[in-house]
Amino acid sequence: MPKRVGIIGVGSTKFGELWDYSFRDLITEAGTKAITDAGIDGKDIEALYIGSMSPGLFAEQEHISALVADYAGLSGIPATRVEAACASGGLALREAYIAIKSGLFDIVVAGGVEKMTDVSTESAMINLMGAGDQEWEAFKGVTFPALYALMTRRHMFEYGTTIEQISMVSVKNHHNATLNPNAQFQFEVSIEDVMNSPIVADPLRLLHCSPITDGASAVILASEEKAKKLSDEVVWISASALATDTIALHDRKSLSRINSSVIAARNAYEQAKIKPKDIDFAEVHDCFSIAEIMAIEALGFCEFGNGGKITEDGETALDGSIPINPSGGLKAKGHPVGATGIAQAVEAVLQLTGRAGRRQVDDAEIGLIHNVGGSGATSVVHILER
Amino acid sequence: MPKRVGIIGVGSTKFGELWDYSFRDLITEAGTKAITDAGIDGKDIEALYIGSMSPGLFAEQEHISALVADYAGLSGIPATRVEAACASGGLALREAYIAIKSGLFDIVVAGGVEKMTDVSTESAMINLMGAGDQEWEAFKGVTFPALYALMTRRHMFEYGTTIEQISMVSVKNHHNATLNPNAQFQFEVSIEDVMNSPIVADPLRLLHCSPITDGASAVILASEEKAKKLSDEVVWISASALATDTIALHDRKSLSRINSSVIAARNAYEQAKIKPKDIDFAEVHDCFSIAEIMAIEALGFCEFGNGGKITEDGETALDGSIPINPSGGLKAKGHPVGATGIAQAVEAVLQLTGRAGRRQVDDAEIGLIHNVGGSGATSVVHILER
Numbered sequence: 121m122p123k124r125v126g127i128i129g130v131g132s133t134k135f136g137e138l139w140d141y142s143f144r145d146l147i148t149e150a151g152t153k154a155i156t157d158a159g160i161d162g163k164d165i166e167a168l169y170i171g172s173m174s175p176g177l178f179a180e181q182e183h184i185s186a187l188v189a190d191y192a193g194l195s196g197i198p199a200t201r202v203e204a205a206c207a208s209g210g211l212a213l214r215e216a217y218i219a220i221k222s223g224l225f226d227i228v229v230a231g232g233v234e235k236m237t238d239v240s241t242e243s244a245m246i247n248l249m250g251a252g253d254q255e256w257e258a259f260k261g262v263t264f265p266a267l268y269a270l271m272t273r274r275h276m277f278e279y280g281t282t283i284e285q286i287s288m289v290s291v292k293n294h295h296n297a298t299l300n301p302n303a304q305f306q307f308e309v310s311i312e313d314v315m316n317s318p319i320v321a322d323p324l325r326l327l328h329c330s331p332i333t334d335g336a337s338a339v340i341l342a343s344e345e346k347a348k349k350l351s352d353e354v355v356w357i358s359a360s361a362l363a364t365d366t367i368a369l370h371d372r373k374s375l376s377r378i379n380s381s382v383i384a385a386r387n388a389y390e391q392a393k394i395k396p397k398d399i400d401f402a403e404v405h406d407c408f409s410i411a412e413i414m415a416i417e418a419l420g421f422c423e424f425g426n427g428g429k430i431t432e433d434g435e436t437a438l439d440g441s442i443p444i445n446p447s448g449g450l451k452a453k454g455h456p457v458g459a460t461g462i463a464q465a466v467e468a469v470l471q472l473t474g475r476a477g478r479r480q481v482d483d484a485e486i487g488l489i490h491n492v493g494g495s496g497a498t499s500v501v502h503i504l505e506r
Numbered sequence: 507m508p509k510r511v512g513i514i515g516v517g518s519t520k521f522g523e524l525w526d527y528s529f530r531d532l533i534t535e536a537g538t539k540a541i542t543d544a545g546i547d548g549k550d551i552e553a554l555y556i557g558s559m560s561p562g563l564f565a566e567q568e569h570i571s572a573l574v575a576d577y578a579g580l581s582g583i584p585a586t587r588v589e590a591a592c593a594s595g596g597l598a599l600r601e602a603y604i605a606i607k608s609g610l611f612d613i614v615v616a617g618g619v620e621k622m623t624d625v626s627t628e629s630a631m632i633n634l635m636g637a638g639d640q641e642w643e644a645f646k647g648v649t650f651p652a653l654y655a656l657m658t659r660r661h662m663f664e665y666g667t668t669i670e671q672i673s674m675v676s677v678k679n680h681h682n683a684t685l686n687p688n689a690q691f692q693f694e695v696s697i698e699d700v701m702n703s704p705i706v707a708d709p710l711r712l713l714h715c716s717p718i719t720d721g722a723s724a725v726i727l728a729s730e731e732k733a734k735k736l737s738d739e740v741v742w743i744s745a746s747a748l749a750t751d752t753i754a755l756h757d758r759k760s761l762s763r764i765n766s767s768v769i770a771a772r773n774a775y776e777q778a779k780i781k782p783k784d785i786d787f788a789e790v791h792d793c794f795s796i797a798e799i800m801a802i803e804a805l806g807f808c809e810f811g812n813g814g815k816i817t818e819d820g821e822t823a824l825d826g827s828i829p830i831n832p833s834g835g836l837k838a839k840g841h842p843v844g845a846t847g848i849a850q851a852v853e854a855v856l857q858l859t860g861r862a863g864r865r866q867v868d869d870a871e872i873g874l875i876h877n878v879g880g881s882g883a884t885s886v887v888h889i890l891e892r
């Protein structure tokens with residue numbers, strides 16, 4: 121087994137309502153950028169993993185593994201699509217990592233893509249409910265904002281978390297996105313803006329919700345030996361963890377914590393032989409602003425119930441003790457669901473190699489990325505180190 | 507890296523129009539049968555891979571990795587869905603194999619499932635076109651029978667293959683299915699029945715086409731050390747190969763051969779250090795009867811252009827020199843697309859352990875399984891040995 125697996129190149133499209141980009145354009149651009157960034161040639165790539173949640177529902181196209189290999193000029197190579205709803209990107213990173221760990225490949229590309237704006241917003245909401253329990257949730261009329269609204273209410277009830285604290289997540293992430301030229305929403309919002317935005321699912325308002333987004337991201341992974349030959353600024357994957365929970369929210373022991381994230385994080389820290397306090401920054405899955413609070417609790421950056429408090433105290437800001445979502449997060453960078461997990465890896469690599477521009481976290485040496493599927497039925501956690 | 511990976515248990519549902527089974531029922535039954543067959547406990551399973559082509563389009567349910575883990579009582583474990591259209595099952599087997607090769611896991615379940623009959627036949631045809639090129643094929647009105655009809659015509663033109671020879675594939679596979687209690691169509695058809703069945707896409711007739719099917723299959727994989735401890739009739743995976751081609755048929759160099767199958771087969775024979783003549787039987791991807799002929803050519807069981815001839819000569823019959831699709835194949839066993847690749851592994855294991863009943867191939871020691879996605883954009887080939 122190769123000792124380590126590293127990332128030697130990254131690329132992303134801009135995120136947003138990209139009406140002049142097709143599904144194919146998006147992933148081809150991201151892949152090309154990653155290959156260029158790695159300084160390799162397409163023919164060096166031995167295998168491809170691609171994460172996408174619902175290309176069948178959003179673009180009537182399945183079989184995107186072969187499609188992406190084809191449009192990247194890589195036809196012939198082994199290509200695999202993986203899916204775990206909004207955690208599809210993180211899963212692609214993980215399966216690419218495992219493929220190199222197996223010793224079968226030395227250089228593998230992992231991509232994520234979603235083209236969401238070619239259908240109506242209503243259709244998009246229905247498609248996204250495929251991430252939840254179709255028979256016990258969607259069929260009853262529950263949407264994703266509603267699921268997270270239930271979790272929000274429970275978190276407020278159990279821990280006294282306030283809607284102001286939850287709103288501060290949105291304010292912070294919008295601020296960070298003003299420093300990210302690829303972000304969908306590069307503008308500030310005030311706490312009043314958030315608190316006065318339209319109700320989506322009480323108590324969640326529009327500015328507590330991540331948007332519908334088109335986008336793609338890609339990273340090039342390599343075995344330790346190859347990585348060292350090809351790059352002098354390798355970012356190492358020191359942990360890769362995946363855990364699941366019940367698909368339906370009502371079957372969980374707790375509505376106020378994401379247990380799959382707790383399991384995956386514990387596993388990841390053990391693999392990397394570090395503690396939460398050793399993490400310099402994290403990209404976490406803030407599909408709704410409450411989700412960032414539940415994430416930082418599950419990842420051990422604070423006690424359970426204290427996520428709102430440390431957000432309010434500014435600890436999660438760019439200059440705080442544990443900067444969360446320097447990229448702007450799903451809330452403001454945008455959330456092309458299958459791309460998100462890979463976009464998090466792209467951001468972590470930029471941070472760890474000092475290429476994050478105006479949103480650079482000082483002395484970033486260890487980063488954590490956290491990608492969630494559905495209402496928490498899947499969590500993927502990776503730790504990256506320079 | 508573990509030296510070898512073995513299969514220690516298998517299970518399948520019956521295949522057919524199973525209106526009293528839901529998606530969940532199907533995969534839960536197959537998984538439970540495989541666990542029972544392996545003589546292990548659910549808690550011994552460390553990771554899950556599940557292949558399904560279009561649960562989003564057929565059942566409005568994505569995120570089936572966590573769903574299947576949940577309904578199997580395995581919530582918590584790492585669970586990954588993979589997809590490559592009709593090759594999703596073969597891909598699940600391969601990724602489970604890679605996961606064990608990586609040394610991260612010792613016991614992994616690989617499953618495949620598709621619930622296709624809850625939508626109209628017209629919807630099913632549209633959904634299945636997601637396996638082809640949406641923009642260049644589906645949008646122009648091309649269906650899968652039409653794509654394979656084009657390949658059929660070209661094969662007939664280049665090699666003089668006759669429609670009678672192609673029909674003999676259907677006759678043979680229907681015969682084999684009469685010996686398979688899980689098959690969808692357990693009845694004989696004559697060559698006249700095939701030649702007089704309704705035209706679907708000239709020259710392909712109804713009895714040249716595999717059906718729309720509900721079904722699920724599962725296999726339990728284990729590292730060499732664990733496999734030997736847990737079972738005294740392990741079937742070893744001596745090769746796992748995956749290759750791709752262009753998504754659109756018109757971009758291929760040849761319409762009469764499946765190049766991804768040629769590449770995957772060559773790679774598989776190298777891994778197993780054997781030749782095509784060493785194979786005792788094969789389960790191949792006969793989504794249309796022409797596909798079996800192209801498969802046996804790509805796999806090296808005869809020269810290119812000779813597939814019709816050796817079928818006519820009876821070489822591919824149960825008592826022939828290279829029995830093909832003893833299970834009845836996709837044509838008559840049925841083709842629940844995501845399950846097919848795993849169902850092929852189940853059949854191979856039954857054959858190699860002498861449990862194939864009335865369709866048992868004599869002295870079966872080495873079997874090959876061959877699973878294709880779309881019109882050949884993905885091919886997965888595994889070689890299994892007792």
